[in-house]
Amino acid sequence: MTHPTDAGLRARKRAATQSTIERAALSLALEHGYDGVTVDAICEASMVSQRTFFNYFGSKEGVILGPPPPMPTDAAVEAFVHAAGHDVLGDLVSLLAAAIADGEPDRDLFRSRRVLIQRTPELMNREVARMTELQTGLVAIVLARLRASGRADSSGLTEEARMIVVLAGSVMRYCLEQYFSGTTTGNPREVLENALALVRRITNGS
Amino acid sequence: MTHPTDAGLRARKRAATQSTIERAALSLALEHGYDGVTVDAICEASMVSQRTFFNYFGSKEGVILGPPPPMPTDAAVEAFVHAAGHDVLGDLVSLLAAAIADGEPDRDLFRSRRVLIQRTPELMNREVARMTELQTGLVAIVLARLRASGRADSSGLTEEARMIVVLAGSVMRYCLEQYFSGTTTGNPREVLENALALVRRITNGS
Structure with a gap:
């Protein structure tokens, strides 16, 4: 040992x-x-x-692209799927935020990666494929949540799940940009918590 | 005459x-x-x-980038700002959708433009600048709506407006992708109306 x-x-x-x-x-x-x-x-x-x-x-591709974003644990996914409440978008942002909030990603490395991905079609294709795969996984999770809450499959449920993932994705990208552009002084956890609070306000219509 | x-x-x-x-x-x-x-x-x-x-x-830049997306009329903006109701995100998507729904954009031209913008850093910068400008204008409109509904300026209202614009932007981009990837048989109006219905479901937490 x-x-x-x-x-x-x-x-x-x-x-x-x-x-x-x-x-x-x-x-x-x-x-x-x-x-x-x-x-x-x-x-x-x-x-x-x-x-x-x-x-x-x-x-070589692996070192330039870097690791994929950290994913929620199985237990966290399980809790998300079976949670009550109607704010599925807010809960999804919360699930993703919890998975990445403890990282302290390096701003310089991130910026270098972004520049290289934008310059290199091969890397861009690979990155897009990686994000698409990730989205597909999330759509399945959201669909499970909608079904678990008793929603019938006939009512465009997959389309709704996809839209929720699109919206959550844009929130995460917005947080990334805020963090890496240096327009915020917050650490990743603060940036994410702030964004989540805004999403909850928007979905609850307050 | x-x-x-x-x-x-x-x-x-x-x-x-x-x-x-x-x-x-x-x-x-x-x-x-x-x-x-x-x-x-x-x-x-x-x-x-x-x-x-x-x-x-x-x-030359103008012909390659093409015209900016059609904007809502002043009267439509005025109606949006003074509308009652709490679904500001849904109303914003509806405002933008109404402005562009009657166009029948050419799929081939659109795809060619996208390829060229992605290949040419100069065009990409110009396009990003154009989108940023557009977003800034929308944030001002959303902020006016939040204020008109009696929300106090102290509570991170600008951040909330920005998040609403980010979310609406991702809905519009998603519609564009659906339309131009050929994954839908609908015309622009149908794609947009379908997306709006999904957003309203998500924000109303039904």
Whole structure:
């Protein structure tokens, strides 16, 4: 068995290595373009072996795009599906916010990623595919919630679920922009909680 | 005075010329890139004089980006601001939908424009600026509505107005995507009315 302190130390070392590789990869790609960068060059710049690189990121695309957004736990999804109450949009924003609120994403890395994705059609396609997949998953969850609340399937329920996911997605994107544009001094949790309060006001029609 | 039939004929001829120039410009830009196309080449391909071209579009950028989305009339805005009722988001979607529902936008032209905007950073910046300007105008209108309904200015009213505009914007974008991706058989009016009904269901928490 591993001593807790050892485990903590190992996790911190792991995070530091990961961050070093990401920074090296993004800086090289910004300089030479995505296609002009090799895994070899990234490994050399970050002083890790190819084995370590693939262990952490799987591919060149993986290190440039970064990990997908953190998802709610199964228990949180379960609670969302079976919650009472009519503010499904507010509850969905709350579910997504809870999953990501504890992260402290790095603004510089995020901005570099955005620039590269916008410049590189291959990365843009991959990112769009990733977001579409994520949305599909969320539509299924919202549909389960609508059904659990006794709504009949005949009344355009899938369309309604899709619209709820579209709206929640735009709230999350708006929070991202606020956070990363530096127009707010709040940490991610504050930005998300503020947005959720606004959504609840809007859906409750107060 | 012009005879009504003459005026109608002139409007149809004007629309046909406009469409010819747009098609020529987009097709050239798709082939040679935005920077590789001159106004001269567009005029030659569409057999119009430079004078006619500038009269219709003002600039090369203007013909590629196309006109901004149609805006609600002053009377419609006035009615929105002073409407009773708590579903401000639904009412805003309804206001925007009414302004554009009667258009029959050309799917091919729209797709070509999208491809060019995504490929050309200069066009993308201009388009983002145009959308930002439009959003700013809508935030002012929503704010006027919230104030007219007696809401105090102290309670983050501008933030709430901004969030309402973000949500309405995502509904409009979703309708655009549905219409232009060909996933729907409806005309613009049907797509918009369907979306509005979904939004009203979501905000009313039914």
